Amino acid sequence: MSLGLAASAGRSVTASIAKADLSMATGGGATSDEVPDRRWRRDDRTARPVAGPSPPGPARVSGRRVVLAMTAAVLLLWLGLDQAFRGWRARYQARAAFGAARVAPAIDPLARSNPPDVPPLEWRRAVADTHAMLLALTGSGLLDEPRMDELRRDIAARVDRARPETARATLAALWDDLERKAGPAIAPDRVPPPANSRHAARHPRPPRPSLLGPSPRVTAR
DSSP: OHHHHHHHHHHHHHHHHHHHHHHHHTTSSOOGGGOOOOOOOOOOTTOOOOOOOOOOOOOOOOHHHHHHHHHHHHHHHHHHHHHHHHHHHHHHHHHHHHIIIIIGGGGGGGGGSOOTTSOHHHHHHHHHHHHHHHHHHHTTTOSOHHHHHHHHHHHHHHHHHOOTTTHHHHHHHHHHHHHHHHGGGGOOOSSOOOTTSTTTTSOOOOOOOGGGOOOHHHHTO
């Protein structure tokens, strides 16, 4: 009986030692049922660290906004140029109309002062050519309305002072003054302007009437 008790005690001690070893291996006093499930993990040594968010940079302008801004600028420029051109054309047409209605007709009464030594038809043609020259001058845009009105009053005064004996000299002096002041604006047309050019609508520029003699600008050369 003592041998059986001793054997039983030995088995108890052996079981206690085995249980103690198992408890130390599992990290505490947990039993085999309480041992956590261990998972094997292999570190990827070739993986690169994930970069964090980049710091905010300068704000970028949308390409569509740039295109819209450029289109708006071009439209504004075009509208400005169009308005400027319309204003210039309106002023030009007003000056040309003033010259045709007030300045050129001022020379017409001189046709009644026919010089005694000039055929009436030739004299009337010379006065008509002077009328056409005044249309070309006032339609060239060279003179504004105040200067055209001053020219009208000067022509009217010359015509009032003219007599048949002095009418030729009066007409020649007018051509001399205007050729000296206006120059190319009243230079005669060598050939008519082309029908499709911008000069087609302007008044023709006749040459100086031959009965008035050559221009002082020609004789001075």
